Amino acid sequence: MTILRQPTRAGVRDAAAKIAAVLPPSPLFVHPLGGVAVAFKAECLQPVGAFKLRGAWHRLTAIAADERARGVVAFSSGNHAQGVAWAAKRLGMPAVIVMPADAPRVKRDATLALGAEVVSYDRMTENREKIAAHLAHARGAVLVPSFDDAWVIEGQGSAAIEAVQQMESAGLGAPLRIVVPCGGGGLAAGCALAVPDAEIVVVEPEGWDDMRRSLEAGWIEPVAPEPPPTACDALQTLRVAERTFEVLARRDARGVAVREDEIAAAQRWAAAELRVVVEPGGAVALAALLAGRIDPAPGTLVMLSGGNTDPAAYARVLAGG
Known part of the structure; x- marks a missing residue:
């Protein structure tokens, strides 16, 4: 549903x-x-x-308590990544972020500093949605899209x-x-x-x-x-x-x-x-x-x-x- x-x-x-x-x-x-x-x-x-922490906080706080231990997976060039990482850290949830290899270093470093795991991809030759969906399925985590949610x-x-x-x-x-x-x-x-x-x-x-x-x-x-x-x-x-x-x-x-x-x-x-x-x-x-x-x-x-x-x-x- x-x-x-x-x-x-x-x-x-x-x-x-x-x-x-x-x-x-x-x-x-x-x-x-x-x-x-x-x-x-x-x-x-x-x-x-x-602004991205707004949607991340609303989404992650809607995840049932018994599902939070499996964490979340998101994809982002950096701002949604940081928003999800920020919300996950406050809620004690693991977070994996799929980020383009050419994302600004300041955004990648900030995401890592918030405790998230970063997985890189090539934005012009690889599909970030597919990568993130595969990781979420493999880990039993909740997928948190950057806007289609x-x-x-x-x-x-x-x-x-x-x-x-x-x-x-x-x-x-x-x-x-x-x-x-x-x-x-x-x-x-x-x-x-x-x-x-x-x-x-x-x-x-x-x-x-x-x-x-x-x-x-x-x-x-x-x-x-x-x-x-x-x-x-x-x-x-x-x-x-x-x-x-x-x-x-x-x-x-x-x-x-x-x-x-x-x-x-x-x-x-x-x-x-x-x-x-x-x-x-x-x-x-x-x-x-x-x-x-x-x-x-x-x-x-x-x-x-x-x-x-x-x-x-x-x-x-x-x-x-």
């Missing part, structure tokens, strides 16, 4: 209550763009540097629940538009469920904008063969999931794509104006506004989804290289 479970708004609210019991809300910054006060949800300041989607949506309360407290009112970085669509789908009256705009790097193309086509379009290189390792998902696509399609979400130079410019802007470190994949929503792909409007909420960036690469970005 678990495989048939679909994410719901009630589930998002349950997840938000779970998260509130173990973590304070991530900061919400308000800064003018084009003369409009825009809200920025700094998920890059979470304990693992990204009802609990994970609900958990990610808890960020929007927090943001609604924070924006209202700041006198901005509830968000009318949420601009969200998108890899597999878990955060975007969770936000769509959490705030049913808000417009949802997903943002992806050019060449990896399969959710944008899927929403425009009305069916899932995978990433084209030989996609271009991108600094957004967290958003290199070759195909979105039915669950996330259906949630976003039902809400008439739309997508935009941004260039690599626009993403780097957004990272520099976040450092200069908000004083926060944002990784490339976490900066794409901001990049869409700064580059004029989306016009700032009252009630706009921008998700800064992660801050786990390679120090050397980040230094080059800040230097304008």
